[in-house]
Amino acid sequence: MKLTEFIGYDREGSIKELPTTLNKGKLGTFDITIAALGFNAPAWVAASSMSILYSIMGHSAPLTILIAYFFPMLVLALSMVYLTRQAPSSAGVFTFASKFIHPDAATVLGWTYIAACATVVPMTTLIGTAYIQAMIPSLQGVVLAKVIGTIMLLFFFLIALRSIEVTAKLASIFLIFEIFVVAGLGVLGIINPHVENLSLLSMYTPSEGGWSAIGPGVLFGVWMLANFDSTINFIEEAKVPVRTIQRSLLLVLSSAFLIYSLAAIGWQYAVPVETLSAIVENGNGGPIAAVAKEYLPSSLTWIALFVVITSAAAGMQISMSSGTRTAYRMSQEGHMPSFFGKVNKAKAPWVSSAIITSWSIAIIWFKPIVKLQWYYDVITITLVISYITVLLSFMIAMFRRFSAGKAAMASALPLLAMGVLGYIGYTAGAKPVNPDDLYSAWYIGAFVLFTGLLWVLYGKMKMKNRTETTNSWKKETEITPE
Secondary structure, eight states, X not given: XXXXXXXXXXXXXXXXXXXXXXXXXXXXXXXXXXXXXXXXXXXXXXXXXXXXXXXXXXXXHHHHHHHHIIIIIHHHHHHHHHHHHHSOSSOHHHHHHHHHTOHHHHHHHHHHHHHHHHHHHHHHHHHXXXXXXXXXXXXXXXXXXXXXXXXXXXXXXXXXXXXXXXXXXXHHHHHHHHHHHHHHHHHHHHHSOSSOSOOHHHHTSOOTTOGGGHHHHHHHHHHHHTXXXXXXXXXXXXXXXXXXXXXXXXXXXXXXXXXXXXXXXXHHHHSOHXXXXXXXXXXXXXHHHHHHHHHSOGGGTTHHHHHHHHHHHHHHHHHHHHHHHHHHHHHHTTSSOGGGGOOOTTXXXXXXXXXXXXHHHHXXXXXXXXXXXXXXXXXXXXXXXXXXXXXXXXXXXXXXXXXXXHHHHHHHHHHHHHHHHHHHHHHXXXXXXXXXXXXXXXXXXXXXXXXXXXXXXXXXXXXXXXXXXXXXXXXHHOOOOO
């Protein structure tokens, strides 16, 4: 059996549309790929994460990105390609869990994914705000940062109320510019190196610590490549739903891998890796700015700050869209209140957007940029739970489809990937960057799961009331024979 047949790739585009009240048939593969890649936020991730990866792995940083791409992220992506054919909807994690695990578990896990998206929104807003203040020093100040963040959220909320095409096009403009800078600086480093006696082979060879030192770097590489799954949230608005999303899942992950690989290789040709690893990102562009100074005139070095602003804006915009569409689908299926599913004239889920925007405004006022670790904890633990859910759904689907032996073979890599993701969730709470945040991610994860259980109780109470009302009506209208 070919891999494309095994994963159910919709080669002919046999599934033309899905039941939805969203704006059908508006997005193609390019639109969704570019928009979803914005959720990955390459410029911001590169600015904040690349120096840490260099500090962990040194010259071997590209090797860890390569390993993370093939395992566990490509395994996760192929699992999603299969599940998208089996259970297509704009709330991937929720729908997968509903079909293959249990409807109650689906409510909890769908809510977990919404929590992840609703946390990325204020976090990226704060990051964008910090860089705006770095570019324009006259806007410095904690209170002013919150005001700027509020204005940004309201602006993109208004964008979200327009058609999905407007959201996708704006995200693509932001993203194309940042990719050009992040990957372009890497290419410049490769074709015009400023660091001598550095070989490409050394970058794909384990460092002095050997293969045992690769683990921490791979875990960090997984974090950098995450969020490619946001493509699923646009399936109900895609021109050829399943095939478009299946292609986009692989394109987004592979594009992120290529962008970060070019940066990880080229930047150390431009600036010594020891210098890059020592840079502390504090709103100054991080390693992007250091490399930009090597190749750009002083009049253009502001670009290093600007691309992080556009990256944060794109991440905020797409995470808002992803969260609202998951809430929309859960509402349509009766797992959340019906008002989450209301759409406006442009067929955008406006109530869900308004709720996530209001939540984000409140959060940036109570959790400013100095609390960034809190955002990392929430996002890490909720994404880990969501990704493990996807892999578990895939494994259950395999045991339903094949004999026990074949299913076990098909589930081997996903099971190992679950172990890797579980370890990431463990380390997020056991070994945080800030010792004061010890176990924070675990507590947050437990709280999110608990609130998800409250939604389960809400659904059961709603069903009970509906049943009692129906029975009462039948009793009142029942005709008693004379």
